[in-house]
Amino acid sequence: MKKIKKLLVANRGEIALRVMRSAKEMGIRTVAIYSEADRNALHVRYADEAVCVGGPKSSESYLRGDVILDVCRQLQVDAIHPGYGFLSENAVFARQVQEAGFIFIGPSPEAIELMGSKLAAKAAVAKYHIPMVPGTEEAISDVEEAKKIARQVGFPILIKASAGGGGKGMRVVESVDLFEEQMKMAISEATSAFGDGSVFIEKYIGSPRHIEIQVLGDTHGNIVHLFERECSIQRRHQKVIEEAPSAVLTPALREEMGRCAVSVAKACDYVGAGTVEFLLDEHMNFYFLEMNTRLQVEHPVSEQITGLDLVKEQIHIAEGKTLPFSQEQLQINGHALELRVYAEDPANNFLPDIGRLQTYKRPQGLGVRVDDGFEQGMEIPIYYDPMIAKLVTFGKDRKEAIEKMLRAIDEYEITGIQTTLPFGKFVLQHEAFVSGKFDTKFIERYFTPESLQPAEDTGADEIAAALAAMLQTRARPSGAAAEPIATASVSNWRKNRLR
Known part of the structure; x- marks a missing residue:
């Protein structure tokens, strides 16, 4: 068992700050790395020490494992926390960290490799009798054989890249006539994105809910789950709103999914914090999707309902400590929501936006948490993910968490x-969201750019004009000529009224 005294965070932005804050509470010194584009970033200022590791592009800085390890040697670091993204699920880097004599705060390189391949992951968990979407159990490249299997599974089917993620290398095929073209496109995209053209076939579940289970495992063989997160509000296969717990899981289904998630973790001897993802269909049948071998962006909602600091738990586990609680001791308290605040234009197909934060004022108050990495006047860099912050609210139940989130959104000033x-x-x-009757097709079904326009306030202009005229009449000396009504004040009044 080794006590971590100095920790390098191999990441940037809000997750780097979030990790450093927990480390500081534990009396651990922190080292930040940064690119030339992040020289003035908040995580750089917060850390005890900070080192520039390269140019603005990720490939020149945050993905330079060799440079990061050199920094660790020079500053006598004990451990590396990879956050999420960048090198967090890179088995080669994790192995290099261990071979260099540092602690990698995450699972073993072998677990990362196993769960990084969707096909290998499916094979590993099969012996635990975990429900899986019908389809092929291994990669397939023969188009005619793939067509035959697709017919057996039944259209529509989904062609997926084995090494994929974020919707890349994924194609929905509605009929056999389109199969060959779509399969070639999936293989090409997978090869380009991941350097691996392996694809497999699954039955396409048209309107699933995306439910994931947070797990924790220590080095002594203890594994628990921290209940579920609902992550069905997505754009381009990526999450925007998450909540814990789900509005639809029964206690029995929660227990069954939790048990399956623990079994998935056992299948790869998992150590640390990880997430097992499932699809839940309209009949409440669930299917194993994949395992993410790192901390998730949405981990704060699990922290809120369990009262646990997942980063601290990661560090304790990396130090060799035993989990201080059993599954029976864990329970859900209240309800939490997270909104990912992206620099994107929802009215323009969620196109990323860049520029200066002219105004940036965070919401506050009981039950409101903001994890961010920016402040007023800073520029949103073009080189990285456009997420500005994670806005999290917590209440005694789902209704209160929603009410707090709506209030927090109104208070969050960003221009x-x-x-x-x-x-x-x-x-x-x-x-649909309030009732809990939604799935991953929410945006497709309900959202249009016009949805963001304020509702027409019938009669508001007339009321404002009458009010202005009345005030002018009272103020004007008897017999004086009428003056034009100041339209600017009218529109401002109406604008403020509609806020």
């Missing part, structure tokens, strides 16, 4: 760029 805040407000006020 200079477009953000997903208006989209978040639209979702949280929509009947």
